[in-house]
Structures are given as structure tokens and as C-alpha cells.
Amino acid sequence: QVQPVESGGGLVQTGASLRLSCAASGGAFSSYLVGWFRQAPGKERDFVAAISGNSLRTYYADSTKGRLTISRDNAKNTVYPQMNNLTSEDTAVYFCAATAAASGSLSDGLSYRYWGQGTQVTVSS
Numbered sequence: 001q002v003q004p005v006e007s008g009g010g011l012v013q014t015g016a017s018l019r020l021s022c023a024a025s026g027g028a029f030s031s032y033l034v035g036w037f038r039q040a041p042g043k044e045r046d047f048v049a050a051i052s053g054n055s056l057r058t059y060y061a062d063s064t065k066g067r068l069t070i071s072r073d074n075a076k077n078t079v080y081p082q083m084n085n086l087t088s089e090d091t092a093v094y095f096c097a098a099t100a101a102a103s104g105s106l107s108d109g110l111s112y113r114y115w116g117q118g119t120q121v122t123v124s125s
Contacts, residue, residue, distance in 0.1 A: 002027035002114050004034075004096040009119030016086050020119060022079040022096030030054070030074035033099050035112055036081050038092035038121075047107035048094070049081055059106050063089075086123045093118040 008020040022034060035050035049070040050059040058070050064083070072079040083090065097112035104111040 002029055002032055002098050004098050004114055004116035006094060006096045006116045006119040009094060009121045011122045011124060012086055014087055014123055014125045016123070017082065017084045018086060018121060019080055019082045020094055020096075020121070022081075022116060024077045024079075024098060024114075027100075029077040029098075031100060033102050033106070033112075034072065034079045035097045035099075035106060035109075036070065036079075037095045037097060037109055038090075039095070039118075040089075040092040043092075045095070045109055046092075047109075050106045051079060061107065083121075086121075088123050088125060091121060091123050093120050 002024040004022050004024050006022050031053045036048040037045050038048050039045040047061050051070045051072055067084050069082045095118045096116040098114045099112045102111045
């Protein structure tokens with residue numbers, strides 16, 4: 001099994017860019033599908049993006065498509081979502097999740113077995 005740990009969150013201004021990280025310990029990380037989700041105050045958790053173990057496949061939510069690029073470095077056991085042109089609507093706690101084999105939709109949190117604790121991203125105007 002793997003244990004994801006998020007980092008890189010913080011307070012940024014509208015229009016800024018931010019790169020989050022998800023570092024995983026334990027397990028054969030390169031074989032895990034990794035997804036990112038976010039939860040804004042008072043709202044449900046939403047899918048952001050996902051990447052396959054070999055990086056050949058990436059998936060994006062419509063809300064972030066074109067502004068977010070997800071990548072991974074399996075040598076470092078780390079996944080990086082790079083977010084650009086941030087707005088206040090991007091303010092949320094961002095979670096990293098991993099699964100060895102997705103049994104359902106990649107945008108469904110129930111498809112992921114291992115979750116990090118989250119990192120806060122706050123975008124101010």
C-alpha cells in the first residue's frame with residue numbers, strides 16, 4: 001500500500017500559478033493511478049485530475065482543463081498538478097488519492113483506496 005502526502009498549498013493572488021505535490025511512501029508507486037480532488041468550504045468534494053502510473057493517460061475535470069497540467073516523476077514517487085491562472089473559485093483543500101486498479105470512474109472518489117490529508121489552497125483577489 002502507499003501513503004500519499006500533499007504539499008505546496010498556500011495563499012496566492014488571483015492569476016497566479018501554483019504547483020502542488022503528492023509524495024507517496026510504500027508500495028510500487030509507478031503502478032498506481034493517482035487522482036486529485038478538491039473540496040471548497042460548504043461544498044462536495046470534486047474531481048480535479050488524474051494520471052495513470054506510466055503517465056500515458058491523463059484526465060481533467062472541465063473546470064480545470066486548460067489551466068491544469070498533471071505529471072509525475074516515479075523516480076521520486078511524486079505527482080505534480082501545475083495550476084495556472086488561479087481564481088477565487090480554486091480556493092479549496094486539495095487531496096491526493098491513489099489506487100492500484102480503478103474499479104469505477106476515475107472522477108469518483110470511491111474508486112481510490114489511499115488518501116492524503118490534504119493541502120489548503122487559498123486564492124485572494
